[in-house]
Amino acid sequence: DDLGNVNSDESTDSAETVAAEETEASGSSYSYDVNPVDYEPIEPHKDLDQEPVPVKMERIGENEVNIEMTAQITDIEIAPGIEYKTWNFNGEAPGPLLVVQEGDWINFTLHNMDPAIPHSMDFHAVHADPATQFADVKPDESGTFRFQAGSPGVFMYHCATDPVLSHIANGMHGAIIVMPKDGFPTDDEVDREFVVVQNEWYKYNDLENMMNMPPRQVVFSTKTLEYMADDEVDGYTFDGVNTNGTVTALTENDADTVLYAKPGEKVRMYINNVGPNEVSSFHVIGTIMEDVYLDGNPANHLEGMQTVMLPASGGAIVEFTLKEEGSYSFVTHQFDHVSKGAVGTIVVNES
Amino acid sequence: DDLGNVNSDESTDSAETVAAEETEASGSSYSYDVNPVDYEPIEPHKDLDQEPVPVKMERIGENEVNIEMTAQITDIEIAPGIEYKTWNFNGEAPGPLLVVQEGDWINFTLHNMDPAIPHSMDFHAVHADPATQFADVKPDESGTFRFQAGSPGVFMYHCATDPVLSHIANGMHGAIIVMPKDGFPTDDEVDREFVVVQNEWYKYNDLENMMNMPPRQVVFSTKTLEYMADDEVDGYTFDGVNTNGTVTALTENDADTVLYAKPGEKVRMYINNVGPNEVSSFHVIGTIMEDVYLDGNPANHLEGMQTVMLPASGGAIVEFTLKEEGSYSFVTHQFDHVSKGAVGTIVVNES
Amino acid sequence: DDLGNVNSDESTDSAETVAAEETEASGSSYSYDVNPVDYEPIEPHKDLDQEPVPVKMERIGENEVNIEMTAQITDIEIAPGIEYKTWNFNGEAPGPLLVVQEGDWINFTLHNMDPAIPHSMDFHAVHADPATQFADVKPDESGTFRFQAGSPGVFMYHCATDPVLSHIANGMHGAIIVMPKDGFPTDDEVDREFVVVQNEWYKYNDLENMMNMPPRQVVFSTKTLEYMADDEVDGYTFDGVNTNGTVTALTENDADTVLYAKPGEKVRMYINNVGPNEVSSFHVIGTIMEDVYLDGNPANHLEGMQTVMLPASGGAIVEFTLKEEGSYSFVTHQFDHVSKGAVGTIVVNES
Numbered sequence A, B, C: 001d002d003l004g005n006v007n008s009d010e011s012t013d014s015a016e017t018v019a020a021e022e023t024e025a026s027g028s029s030y031s032y033d034v035n036p037v038d039y040e041p042i043e044p045h046k047d048l049d050q051e052p053v054p055v056k057m058e059r060i061g062e063n064e065v066n067i068e069m070t071a072q073i074t075d076i077e078i079a080p081g082i083e084y085k086t087w088n089f090n091g092e093a094p095g096p097l098l099v100v101q102e103g104d105w106i107n108f109t110l111h112n113m114d115p116a117i118p119h120s121m122d123f124h125a126v127h128a129d130p131a132t133q134f135a136d137v138k139p140d141e142s143g144t145f146r147f148q149a150g151s152p153g154v155f156m157y158h159c160a161t162d163p164v165l166s167h168i169a170n171g172m173h174g175a176i177i178v179m180p181k182d183g184f185p186t187d188d189e190v191d192r193e194f195v196v197v198q199n200e201w202y203k204y205n206d207l208e209n210m211m212n213m214p215p216r217q218v219v220f221s222t223k224t225l226e227y228m229a230d231d232e233v234d235g236y237t238f239d240g241v242n243t244n245g246t247v248t249a250l251t252e253n254d255a256d257t258v259l260y261a262k263p264g265e266k267v268r269m270y271i272n273n274v275g276p277n278e279v280s281s282f283h284v285i286g287t288i289m290e291d292v293y294l295d296g297n298p299a300n301h302l303e304g305m306q307t308v309m310l311p312a313s314g315g316a317i318v319e320f321t322l323k324e325e326g327s328y329s330f331v332t333h334q335f336d337h338v339s340k341g342a343v344g345t346i347v348v349n350e351s
């Protein structure tokens, strides 16, 4: 029961047929190249498929952390049979989840492993002069920047190098959670936590397509909520799998990556919609979100929500209970996007 | 003064002309088949036009109701001269309005009158294991499910059978209101209530079109706020008309379906945007929404809003005063959608 | 570092090339005419380019103001080298900013200088019967209307003549701020204020394009926060520049129109997304919005937001601090729209 079909073989065939028929039957000449398998990578990336380099995070003081990341070029299978030579952070797209505490100073180093194109980093979580602190790092160079995460929330990060749309859409995005000093009012009720990021895929590195066409895939990924090396950021459980922006990664089909919970547990999801273009209507099938914090700030509390509106780059914390054993999907309720992959599953059982 | 024109004869002509001209003049080959009159229904539905079967609702206990609905195939004129062989609930699209009380247990039976395709029901208002409680009901069979409406609000319901986008877009959607146990803070101020549902129409049963093209029609419908048979759900007025998702149903052109109020009355609208794909920017011309409850939960109160953002499947309660006699339109302020039909009217007079 | 490229010469060339290639390579026949330089104005406007007529605002009583505006036809360069024969208010698109006090009665006169087409005015800020108080004013005639601005906020205004989409998309939109009687809780913290309006441009006067195609340009404009003639509306600073809906007007490239602030100042922005079709995901790069008031109402307070969701016609007040000297861009984080121009800059320095 996969809620849609565009990335299955069957639907791809059907897509091509229908488009052709439309051209003749109705005078509509719009068609939609669903399966971008055979594209030509740009010349300097043609033979690159860089191994993921693990992110480094280290707490070096009560309010100070070091974070090191890479900008790199790595093939990711974004849907069954569909590879994309992503531009990304640390070999993942979305990039690795970062978790810091409200008030932390971040010493951030970006190693640009791309031999051809500058990259950079814009954290929505910090105050910074973009020109100098989110500055371009040249190919094969590194840059170090320092800024403070002064406000709690679930923030987007992304490459900010021009044209930004290409850099985000090619895979340079992720989430950074800033845990509030005084926690959330509902911390005591929460039994299990997940992190879910929504992103879109377009035609490989094609700015016109990214600007003017609907997305080809819309996907959810999940990221492990990791403890920092020295365990100074605590209060959350380790539950995690890491998936890249792949259509079926979080569906029941894939036992390795599907999310698990127990009946009656209160589940918290840290969510962010990294876009680059679309808004999200986040919904969990079979439940109601008892508590929602817009952009993940404890002050922005909503209750009893069926669906949460996320702007492009918007975040939220959503909390809900899955009462019965079963299989609960979450979607953006913009169902064109579900048909393009935007569905994940939480399997609820006693084991 | 109909705010748009796409579904009038004049505009349809103009649409076809302009599209053709565009192809030649600017190299743009996009065109838009506005008027899908002559489509071929799928084989098993070809000779079906099932009479609407009234929904059955009965309160059988202080916190328990029985609801029986049908999944069926019925022709609906979605715009003047444009028929659509809808998949729907009880012969209406959007389906019949359901109203229960917070905490009610619902014994729900779905009779699938479709001879060919399974259908199902997903209530956003309840906690349920989707796989078993929102399960497919086979053609010509019935299924019974039980779940609790534990949280107040204006919730979407819809068929959840794969591919869900096709089932929703073909007409299988509606709204269920769960009245809060302790009411709303503004209950005493409200003089008149309406229920308005927004939905889109695409090319008949064409998943590619639903996934990748803008909607052809965007429409508002209204549903009667009915008392339950035994009158145990009370506190709201009967004011109603029932319209299906038809472009002009709620405009001043149609005296039978236009909404009426008196000068100075405080009007409450229960609204839901069932999509399937688009968000809504709900606005009432000539007034300001004094009180807004996001997703219809009393806890989520906003004030003095010009426009309310509804995600796909999102609901709200909006309250406003129409001070003078006159004619007040409501729209989604995404005006491309107004030009495709998303406009309704409240006529305010003393009679 | 312009964040996008669609309106530069380079990108326009690239656009045409890519579109052509797509047609052959993938069977996709969609193309996008980026550069609408050579269009044919409608016959009655062909030789018109009316000089902007300044808006007149005069306070005539403690709670009463006179406002006079024009509907007129004026060429505006909406992007470098791209002229648009706009339909507009007072020669600007967006039109002039209006500022009144909560409770003010407005005596409003519209002079329609258009020799061919009726125009009108719908203020979201007031209670009014649309048919009589937002009524059409015939070519070369004037109309006077009276209504009260009873609720504080950042409201859209626009022409309401049928088809409304054409009138808004051709340039007939703007913002009216209604200052709250009792101010905002954060008034004392604010050092500097700006007004920013987002709008889209489509193919000149082409309703089909406006209804079915993505926007060609998405732009931010700023408007001077002017004192009324007799200075009775006070409490805000004069800081202003007036720009029309031009792609590069608010970027660093243009020293005359870029916005300036000092390090550490708390900046307030009054924002409105006049559409006509798209929602906005408003974000300021390099900071976090400490305080947000949805639709500009003091009651609708959010904190610590990275991005604010604006429906079509939605407004907000957003407040943030730019700590370091530097150059801070603001965008809608729907990055397809950034690539089409939706970016502005605040230069922060000590001078």
Ligand SMILES: [Cu+2]
Pocket (backbone or CB within 6 Å): A071, A087, A118, A119, A120, A159, A160, A161, A167, A172
């Ligand atoms: Cu990059």
Ligand SMILES: [Cu+2]
Pocket (backbone or CB within 6 Å): A122, A124, A156, A158, A313, C283, C285, C333
């Ligand atoms: Cu950003």
Ligand SMILES: [Cu+2]
Pocket (backbone or CB within 6 Å): B071, B087, B118, B119, B120, B159, B160, B161, B167, B172
């Ligand atoms: Cu169905």
Ligand SMILES: [Cu+2]
Pocket (backbone or CB within 6 Å): A283, A285, A333, B122, B124, B156, B158, B313
């Ligand atoms: Cu649903």
Ligand SMILES: [Cu+2]
Pocket (backbone or CB within 6 Å): C071, C087, C118, C119, C120, C159, C160, C161, C167, C172
């Ligand atoms: Cu006009």
Ligand SMILES: [Cu+2]
Pocket (backbone or CB within 6 Å): B283, B285, B333, C122, C124, C156, C158, C313
């Ligand atoms: Cu309006």
Ligand code: NA
Pocket (backbone or CB within 6 Å): A210, A211, A212, A213, A214, A215, A277, C214, C336
């Ligand atoms: Na798009």
Ligand code: NA
Pocket (backbone or CB within 6 Å): A284, A285, A286, A287, A288, A306, B123, B124, B125, B126
């Ligand atoms: Na649900």
Ligand code: NA
Pocket (backbone or CB within 6 Å): A214, A336, B210, B211, B212, B213, B214, B215, B277
């Ligand atoms: Na669409």
Ligand code: NA
Pocket (backbone or CB within 6 Å): B284, B285, B286, B287, B288, B306, C123, C124, C125, C126
């Ligand atoms: Na209004």
Ligand code: NA
Pocket (backbone or CB within 6 Å): B214, B336, C210, C211, C212, C213, C214, C215, C277
């Ligand atoms: Na559009």
Ligand code: NA
Pocket (backbone or CB within 6 Å): A123, A124, A125, A126, C284, C285, C286, C287, C288, C306
């Ligand atoms: Na930021």
Ligand SMILES: [Zn+2]
Pocket (backbone or CB within 6 Å): A005, A006, A011, A012, A014, A015, B207, B208
């Ligand atoms: Zn398909």
Ligand SMILES: [Zn+2]
Pocket (backbone or CB within 6 Å): A068, A109, A111
């Ligand atoms: Zn290193």
Ligand SMILES: [Zn+2]
Pocket (backbone or CB within 6 Å): A186, A290, A291, A303
């Ligand atoms: Zn709560």
Ligand SMILES: [Zn+2]
Pocket (backbone or CB within 6 Å): B005, B006, B011, B012, B014, B015, C207, C208
């Ligand atoms: Zn037309």
